[in-house]
Amino acid sequence: MKVRHSKGNSLKVAIGIDSADSLYGGCTTHALYRIFKRLYVKGFIDRLLDYPLLIRLNPAVPGKTRGNGAVALKLEVSENVAPDLLIEEVTDEVTSYVSRALGDVSKVGVAIVFGDPDNILYDIYLKALTDFVHLDYVKAVIDRVKGVMLPLGLSRGCVGALAAIGWRGTRCTYELLVYRHPLNAGKTERSVDVERLRSLDLIPEYTTFCSYDHENERDVSVPKGPDPILLGIRGLDPEKLVGTLSYLRFKEPIEGWIIFKTNQATGDHMIPRASVELKPFRTGCVAGRVEEVSVMVGGDVLLSVDDGYGRLRVVVFKETGLTRYASLLRRGDVVRFCGVVKAWSSLEPVLHVEYIEILDLATSYLRMNPKCPKCGKRMKSAGKGKGYKCPSCGFRSSNLTPETRILPRELSPGVYLPSCGSAKHLSIPEQLPIAGVDCVFREPRHVSDFYGL
Template identity: 30%
Template sequence: MRFYKIISFMLLGLDDTDSPDGMCTTYLGALIARELKNRGFTVTNHRLVRLNPNVIWKTRGNAGISLEISGGDPKEVFEIACGFVERFAIFDCEKTNPGVVVVETPPDPAFYYQALQRFCTIEETVNRLQKIGALYNGYKNGRGLIGALAAVSSVLPDKTYECLAYRKAEVLGTPRVFESRGFFTSEEQTAPHTWDTVDFVRREIVCVPHGKDPVLYGIRGENPEWVEKTTGFLETEEPAFSNVWETNQGTDAHLLPLPGTGPVEGESYRFSGVVDSPPVTNRGGHVQFTIFANDVKIPVFAFEPTKYFRTHVRELLVGDEITVCGSFQKGVLHLEKFRPILLASQKSRSSPHCPVCGGRMTSAGKDKGYKCRECSGKVRDVPYQARTLQMKWYEVPPGSRRHLAKPAVRMKDDI
């Protein structure tokens, strides 16, 4: 006969059970939560924690989950969780290395911030787990222990919520069934309290994944009431069940101030500087410029997948003072959003269209006006135009936004 001790509080952490071909750590966490409730445990909080988006070994979104549990024995919770991982995790995937952690006291949040903003090794994670006396199991190379420990160590001074609906087992791997109009209606009725449901500019559904994972859709918003209200407008296949997760998504929690020595590979920053070179559109559609900050010149890229965001980036002029947010990878800052602070000039002058053939004209030389690329048309003078950039945040489209990046609708008071 086995005896269990009953305690009033414990945390279960889980990570790295998914793969590009299926499964989802939140889905597995939700299944475990349902099983624990069926066995008489109380699950008081479901938390989804996004970590450093720049790690190269992530499977998809680099997220761990934690469950706050009471009313039972930690060893029983640990055994149940390990059983579900062994049954559902995609072990055939090289990048899938699950981790399970159970603690009776929240660990030092310093580990969470390290995993969120910098990097952690498996060795230091195991050392910490042993030091705090945690129950833990790392499968394969054990990398999932990093996210699992980070999840139970997390503190969320700013938080958002996501309602994730999951598909029935019999339809997994088949195309998702839904009507687009319901998602657009939901955004119209609930914004700005919800976000990243659709992209109105491109007329795209953003919250429905395309892969083989069990998620049907995910609605993000400022509190549980708003994300649950949104689902009432949707017309989709019947979900198996849904779960509301407390998250650090949309909070900019990954951003650091720029170090005095310049950016570090794999870290993300928010800082202000001066545009040092004009934006140039490279082959492939990427837009590049240089910003000068902390006595360092930093290359900044708005990549092609950011689509219409690049139009605003192209409007920047040398001398503009701006605040930027982005991740530093492979020697360049991947721009997530920017806000003008002070424009170098309130007017700009761009190459005109040819009055003869309508083609784009180029400079004919200093003080010589413009000449047409296609015909002999010439223009002597081009009037200055008022600049259209405003003192507000410009951000990438919803479909290109990183999970942690704070959307502009949450930054109206942020100057």
């Protein structure tokens, strides 16, 4: 290990982790929390270079746990810390955490980067956010980049670990994660003050969102599984998130808490693509003319859209809350559909919509027979090419033309977003006033300002 400390006598390090969780327990954010705590307690940390990072990656990638999240910690370590020792501390903490929680360390990914992360790691982030990343691609990339270590070897988890290090967001949100005491995690029911959660987002000073799903009366910030998280509060300001801790009143002992900077609720995975590029497991938006709309039994809406490069099938599921708008779309409307692509049984790619932007509505006309110029009654056709006749007074004419009327549309152009109850991690929920804030790092005066270590 030949990494040297910089002239300022401190060394920049980024630690990325992914897949330290499973359906049976553990949590990747918690593993990072433990590493952070260990490095802090041992006095390794000279300076934090950013908030801890929590990124959500492509939700369409198969074989991932539900959240598809990865984490990173960026810091400067003191001059008396040998890089080898740092690597040992990190891998020891991760492997003991993962083997306690899961009993299997084969999937976990750990990446450590010394110095400033190469831009190519940002490319890995973008690819992992919007596409399926092959391990061969990752291997080729890291062979070319200096300072990248994969101390536990190359696994699927390394994709997320490197992506988390590579992320440099332009828009961010924050999440406060509170961890349960190890004696209770996975063993007892979570105990939180639901009334406080219900009112939290209604207090504007806290800048929180989606703490509670008022539409369906659900405490969406409280996980239900065996993982160690008591709750996760999302917000736009890290300092104000710390303030919610005293408001929330926990009814059980906690291990600690941490504030992450995240790409959640930014819609960053919705990149523009042509219909032909929307292959299975990719994310993106396609804008085009609606060709067909059909409402299925049960309420899901199936559409077909043509963007000039081809036709793409699009589905809007009822759970998104967007079918009430999608079912009102008509042939000729110009719409941007954003979502993730899945392969249906015929292996045909189908875009599963997360949100809709209506760009232009087609005008539809209602054609009616003219009114009788003599008595004002609605006339009838006198037969093909024979004009109209009045059923009331018998007047006939072949010079009259049909009346046309513009049909009113019950939709208007604009963006239609999912509500908190149905929005996925990366989607912008309709309750959020803006899609994230600038990602500026304000270095805390004390580590304890943002971290309950």
